[in-house]
Amino acid sequence: MNKVDHSFTIGNVKFNNTVLTASGTYGFGLEFAKIIDVSRLGGIATKGLSLEPKKGNPGERIYETPAGMLNSIGLENPGVDSFKKDYLPEAAKLGTKIIANISGSSLEEYGLMAESLESEKDVAALEVNISCPNVKAGGMAFGTDLKMVEKVTEIVKKNTTKPVIIKLSPNVTNIVDFAQAAQYSGADAVSLINTLMGMAIDINKRKPVLGNVMGGLSGPAVKPVALRMVYQVSQKAKIPVIGMGGISNPRDAIEFLLAGANAIMLGTINFREPQMPLDIIEGIEKYCLDNGFNSVQDLVGLAWKEEKHVKTNRCT
Numbered sequence: 086m087n088k089v090d091h092s093f094t095i096g097n098v099k100f101n102n103t104v105l106t107a108s109g110t111y112g113f114g115l116e117f118a119k120i121i122d123v124s125r126l127g128g129i130a131t132k133g134l135s136l137e138p139k140k141g142n143p144g145e146r147i148y149e150t151p152a153g154m155l156n157s158i159g160l161e162n163p164g165v166d167s168f169k170k171d172y173l174p175e176a177a178k179l180g181t182k183i184i185a186n187i188s189g190s191s192l193e194e195y196g197l198m199a200e201s202l203e204s205e206k207d208v209a210a211l212e213v214n215i216s217c218p219n220v221k222a223g224g225m226a227f228g229t230d231l232k233m234v235e236k237v238t239e240i241v242k243k244n245t246t247k248p249v250i251i252k253l254s255p256n257v258t259n260i261v262d263f264a265q266a267a268q269y270s271g272a273d274a275v276s277l278i279n280t281l282m283g284m285a286i287d288i289n290k291r292k293p294v295l296g297n298v299m300g301g302l303s304g305p306a307v308k309p310v311a312l313r314m315v316y317q318v319s320q321k322a323k324i325p326v327i328g329m330g331g332i333s334n335p336r337d338a339i340e341f342l343l344a345g346a347n348a349i350m351l352g353t354i355n356f357r358e359p360q361m362p363l364d365i366i367e368g369i370e371k372y373c374l375d376n377g378f379n380s381v382q383d384l385v386g387l388a389w390k391e392e393k394h395v396k397t398n399r400c401t
């Protein structure tokens with residue numbers, strides 16, 4: 086029995102832990118379940134699903150960078166029907182919440198994906214990917230256009246009763262505007278950040294390394310950018326914020342909570358240290374106990390709430 090309450094809620098769904106794993110870094114949880122007790126996680130966001138199966142991009146798709154990783158996978162996945170038939174029944178037995186991450190190449194496809202998953206009782210929530218930098222249609226093209234963010238959110242909400250989490254792109258001038266567009270269009274939560282666009286060049290071949298030329302940068306290198314965006318968004322958002330971007334240890338996770346994230350997702354670190362999500366859960370628990378907090382939610386936003394409090398005191 087935990088001495089600290091680790092739960093948080095999105096819409097009408099209660100998650101038992103604030104530590105979840107990020108889409109695209111955890112498959113459907115089945116391989117990781119052989120290594121760690123995934124039932125202790127708050128949830129698993131699946132690999133991005135599309136209406137039809139996708140082979141992904143050709144050529145090199147992963148490249149290690151100092152303190153990070155570039156990927157240009159291109160949403161390789163078995164498609165939503167195969168997910169429901171071949172993966173979801175097993176994933177549902179893992180004892181944690183399954184969040185289906187969905188991608189569409191048109192507005193209509195987002196609606197159809199939501200509709201297709203509506204009757205799946207083992208899908209706790211939908212995370213809507215409007216921020217993949219590696220596909221030509223949909224993805225980041227939608228997530229960097231305020232009108233499209235509204236339209237995608239609206240069509241998904243129209244086709245589901247499950248909580249809808251909109252996954253935001255950092256490749257915009259002001260991410261707060263995009264979070265607010267999602268919120269005003271009915272999103273139940275936002276998650277941020279997806280990867281930052283980057284590239285690498287092979288100096289011997291004198292060509293870009295990645296087959297798709299550009300890819301998404303993740304890992305510790307992006308953490309300060311992600312933390313800053315969570316800090317900005319959470320001060321304006323009236324819906325829960327899920328923070329992610331380079332979180333690699335308990336200290337990073339606590340920083341995101343203090344910045345205003347109600348929950349966090351772990352991504353790139355899963356490839357290097359698959360037990361880290363559990364170490365982070367324990368680290369958060371210890372921090373709460375050491376500092377007299379009974380609930381992880383009590384930490385949320387203290388970095389700016391305290392600041393506002395101090396400023397108010399100074400003025401009066």
Ligand code: SIN
Nearest residue numbers: 157158159160217219
């Ligand atoms: C990919 O499959 O290309 C990555 C997915 C994403 O960045 O949203």
